[in-house]
Amino acid sequence: MKSLFILLWDEFRGFAKSKTVIALWIGMPLVIIVMHFLNPVQGDFPMTLFSGIVIASIGGLLAAVILSSTMANEINANVYALFLIRPVKRWQIVIAKYIAFMFSLTIAALLSFTSGIIVDLIQSPLPSEVFKAIISYSFENLLISLSAMSIACAAGLVIGMLVKSVAMAVILSIYLGQQMSVIAILPGYFLENVDPWFFSIGIGLAATVIILALGIFVFQKKQF
Amino acid sequence: MSKGETVPVIEFCNVSKNYGMIEALKDATFGVNKGEIFGYIGPNGAGKTTTLKILVGLISNHSGDVKINGQLPSENPNINRLIGYLPQDVGFQEWRTVDHALVTFGLLSGMTKADLVERVPEVLKIVGLPDAGKRKIKHLSSGMKQKLKLAQALLHNPPILILDEPLSGLDPTSRWQLKKIIRELSETNVTILFSSHILDDVEDIASSIGIINKGSLAKVGKPQELQKELMGGDGVEVTSPNIGEKIKQIESLSLVDSAVLNEFDSTQITIMFIPDVNLDKGLIQLMDFFVSNQIIIHNFNYLKPSLEKVYLKYVMEGDSA
Numbered sequence: 286m287k288s289l290f291i292l293l294w295d296e297f298r299g300f301a302k303s304k305t306v307i308a309l310w311i312g313m314p315l316v317i318i319v320m321h322f323l324n325p326v327q328g329d330f331p332m333t334l335f336s337g338i339v340i341a342s343i344g345g346l347l348a349a350v351i352l353s354s355t356m357a358n359e360i361n362a363n364v365y366a367l368f369l370i371r372p373v374k375r376w377q378i379v380i381a382k383y384i385a386f387m388f389s390l391t392i393a394a395l396l397s398f399t400s401g402i403i404v405d406l407i408q409s410p411l412p413s414e415v416f417k418a419i420i421s422y423s424f425e426n427l428l429i430s431l432s433a434m435s436i437a438c439a440a441g442l443v444i445g446m447l448v449k450s451v452a453m454a455v456i457l458s459i460y461l462g463q464q465m466s467v468i469a470i471l472p473g474y475f476l477e478n479v480d481p482w483f484f485s486i487g488i489g490l491a492a493t494v495i496i497l498a499l500g501i502f503v504f505q506k507k508q509f
Numbered sequence: 510m511s512k513g514e515t516v517p518v519i520e521f522c523n524v525s526k527n528y529g530m531i532e533a534l535k536d537a538t539f540g541v542n543k544g545e546i547f548g549y550i551g552p553n554g555a556g557k558t559t560t561l562k563i564l565v566g567l568i569s570n571h572s573g574d575v576k577i578n579g580q581l582p583s584e585n586p587n588i589n590r591l592i593g594y595l596p597q598d599v600g601f602q603e604w605r606t607v608d609h610a611l612v613t614f615g616l617l618s619g620m621t622k623a624d625l626v627e628r629v630p631e632v633l634k635i636v637g638l639p640d641a642g643k644r645k646i647k648h649l650s651s652g653m654k655q656k657l658k659l660a661q662a663l664l665h666n667p668p669i670l671i672l673d674e675p676l677s678g679l680d681p682t683s684r685w686q687l688k689k690i691i692r693e694l695s696e697t698n699v700t701i702l703f704s705s706h707i708l709d710d711v712e713d714i715a716s717s718i719g720i721i722n723k724g725s726l727a728k729v730g731k732p733q734e735l736q737k738e739l740m741g742g743d744g745v746e747v748t749s750p751n752i753g754e755k756i757k758q759i760e761s762l763s764l765v766d767s768a769v770l771n772e773f774d775s776t777q778i779t780i781m782f783i784p785d786v787n788l789d790k791g792l793i794q795l796m797d798f799f800v801s802n803q804i805i806i807h808n809f810n811y812l813k814p815s816l817e818k819v820y821l822k823y824v825m826e827g828d829s830a
Contacts, residue, residue, distance in 0.1 A: 291616045302604050362600030370565045370594045371617040
């Protein structure tokens with residue numbers, strides 16, 4: 286288990302140093318703030334809600350693209366042999382990469398969400414009860430978005446393992462990763478009498494586990 | 510096992526590996542003793558890398574047994590801590606600095622952070638990268654990356670080193686340094702198995718040699734044994750202005766098997782001793798003859814067939830079979 290934590294911390298450091306993740310951490314909150322200054326008069330549309338929409342719309346796509354290209358690149362460069370000759374299990378590499386990236390995405394999502402709240406608080410045009418309701422609603426949206434992103438992350442990992450060409454991995458993850466992540470969002474729109482965020486999180490978790498299990502199986506069979 | 514008999518640190522017993530219909534390794538059986546430098550040579554695609562990957566556990570679905578220190582990998586899950594491996598085609602995650610990469614690999618090998626504070630600069634100094642610790646891997650040259658590969662293999666002080674083409678991509682100075690490092694490690698009882706297709710390098714440093722061709726181990730032995738097997742016995746090459754007329758007399762010496770005049774140079778002859786004759790005794794007899802017959806010696810060489818000849822013999826035999 287010690288190896289898993291070493292790998293997890295190491296992968297997180299890797300993502301934290303990557304330009305793409307730094308761009309996500311800075312870029313997504315910046316989009317919220319810039320939108321506010323570009324269009325300060327938005328009527329009743331709160332920034333907190335807008336931040337949730339931004340996260341949901343681009344988070345899953347970026348997750349799939351970044352992870353599939355990273356995985357394909359690293360497999361092509363044969364970087365995993367140096368890990369596997371040590372007491373490291375293959376599943377630990379897959380899980381560490383998934384968790385580290387999900388953690389990076391969660392930070393980006395929370396930063397965007399917080400910037401939305403801050404902008405709304407500064408503006409403070411809404412009564413506190415309404416504002417609280419919006420935060421609660423947006424937080425539910427954030428959890429649903431994270432569920433969708435989790436599926437996209439897992440799908441991106443598997444696509445990166447299966448496809449040799451980085452360009453092809455990116456194209457496939459744009460289509461498949463995004464499509465699969467919708468699984469977590471759809472029940473909320475179509476099913477009545479179910480708690481949408483609870484249902485989405487359940488489906489998100491189940492789909493992630495299944496896709497990751499497939500990924501671990503594929504990674505076990507890889508020749509390094 | 511009788512007293513004094515050496516236990517192989519690395520043992521391959523009838524190991525075979527197929528990739529579909531292709532037999533990458535066929536019934537490989539050999540052992541490497543403690544402190545030995547085992548040079549593993551063969552043409553491209555002969556099965557060298559497959560052998561080494563099986564040994565370090567990167568390929569597990571093979572037949573036959575591979576033992577490290579007498580144990581199967583299944584008997585000791587931490588067996589790979591005993592091994593340092595320099596793979597041939599491997600990359601690094603290039604966002605890392607050299608220090609960061611080594612610390613990560615060290616921690617995964619079971620070292621502590623305190624150990625690594627001392628060991629990382631030490632190992633970088635050994636491989637000739639003393640000032641590279643803070644540099645990003647993406648800014649290193651290919652030769653420097655090769656040295657970094659060696660550094661990660663040496664990091665946890667493993668008693669066994671498996672090096673896949675360790676000298677490829679290095680400039681002459683670095684090659685010399687690396688061969689020196691390999692010899693010094695062997696003197697400290699580190700067992701080294703390295704593959705190469707550069708025969709001069711193998712001849713320079715290997716204390717044992719395995720020749721592999723088309724997945725089959727064609728020959729294993731000490732370089733001198735293999736060379737003698739090819740030549741039959743020891744021999745010398747003598748250049749002298751007045752030796753040509755004495756050929757018959759030299760050939761009649763009791764320890765001499767043959768004396769042949771060089772086809773293109775009448776001042777040079779090749780003298781072969783009878784197989785298994787003590788070389789010192791043969792040389793003394795020859796020198797006595799030269800002195801008593803006032804033969805002026807301009808050049809005198811111990812005749813050593815190149816490893817290339819030995820290699821070609823076994824590889825070409827395999828190809829024609």
